[in-house]
Amino acid sequence: MHKIAVLTSGGDAPGMNAAIRAVVRSALAKKASVVGVRNGYAGLIAGNLTPLGARDVGGIIQHGGTMLGSARCPEFETEDGRLKALRTLHQHDIDGLVVIGGNGSQAGSHALSEMDYPVVGVASTIDNDLYGSEITLGVDTALNIALEATDRLKVTAASHQRAFLIQVMGRNCGYLALNVGIAAGAEAIVIPEVESSPEDVAREVRQAYRRGKTHALVVVAEGAEYNAPRLEQFFHENRKRLGFDLRVTILGHVQRGGAPSSADRLLASRLGGAAAQQLIDGERGVLVGQIGGKVATTPLAEVVAKTKELDPWVWELAQVLAR
Ligand code: F6P
Secondary structure, rough: OOOOEEEEOOOOOOOHHHHHHHHHHHHHHHOOOOEEOOOOOHHHHHHEEEOOHHHHHHHOOOOOOOOOOOOHHHHHHHHHHHHHHHHHHHHHHOEEEEEOOHHHHHHHHHHHHHHHOEEEEEEEEOOOOOOOOOEOOEEEEEEEEHHHHHHHHHHHHHHHEEEEEEEOOOOOHHHHHHHHHHHHHHOEEEEEOOOOOOOHHHHHHHHHHOOOOOEEEEEEOOOOOOHHHHHHHHHHHHHHHHOOOEEEEEEEHHOOOOOOOHHHHHHHHHHHHHHHHHHOOOOOOEEEEEOOOOEEEEEEEHHHOOOOOOOOOHHHHHHHHHH
8 A cells, every 4th residue: 555545523522633643654654655635525525635645744743623623424424425425535636535523524434444445444433432442532621621620610619519510522422521520529429321300409409418428519411311401491490399490511522622632642642653554554443442451442333333332330329430
């Protein structure tokens, strides 16, 4: 393989730049040249490419976001869009592609791979909902940003003996909320994977006060049936009966914008480096992730067909630790 391309796609994740850098420098070490694709699959369809040398990826490892830009691209979900993308790759004599992204992006990798084009994915999403990697790029940084916010909320909650609710991202996956909840010492955690009503949340907060706690923190996943806006409405309407009010913070995209932690830079360097090496060595149709602490590949067909489950023991542990 003489020339490969790299793109970042879907929600940006801290560590994407470190992964781009690792792809470029690992490919160059194997005597292959690299082109960057701007703005994900949209750039591939439009032919928006830029050559990337070793110096072009200097000074980016410490920055969040992605120097190549990212996008969500509905056109790539159509066959016509994918054919246009393939045309770009062939027109520019590109022999293989590295796709840095999460579920939607790797569904795209799988589609290209099914069209017999050599693709290797790099597991990247703050949601940690991608099968084939126990941890994905950006998760550690997003967790740390959410923790900094929860620690601050606890300071003001303690001063006023208040209950606070913080909503974190994660799409339909409760991983971020569960782990922020444990690490922040939350009194209650609400995630999509476990059914819980507003009355359940109110009971947990009330019981925390009865056990002698002077303030309470509830961490909610954005994908939960009763998310922050719904819980806020419930608590507001029932505040007299419940005996306490709840202040709400929705963290949102702040979680994605941080400088990558050391863990994310190292993970990105390992996964990006391995993706380029394996693609050039002839691997195709796989996701490069981390399993059992080691770099591992999983067929993209399996990645798109399977769902990553939360560890039920960790959920039970969170309930015990909240006492
Ligand atoms: O997948 C990453 C993520 O940040 C999710 O947690 C969130 O639901 C979604 O992206 C937000 O998407 P957008 O940035 O397109 O609004």
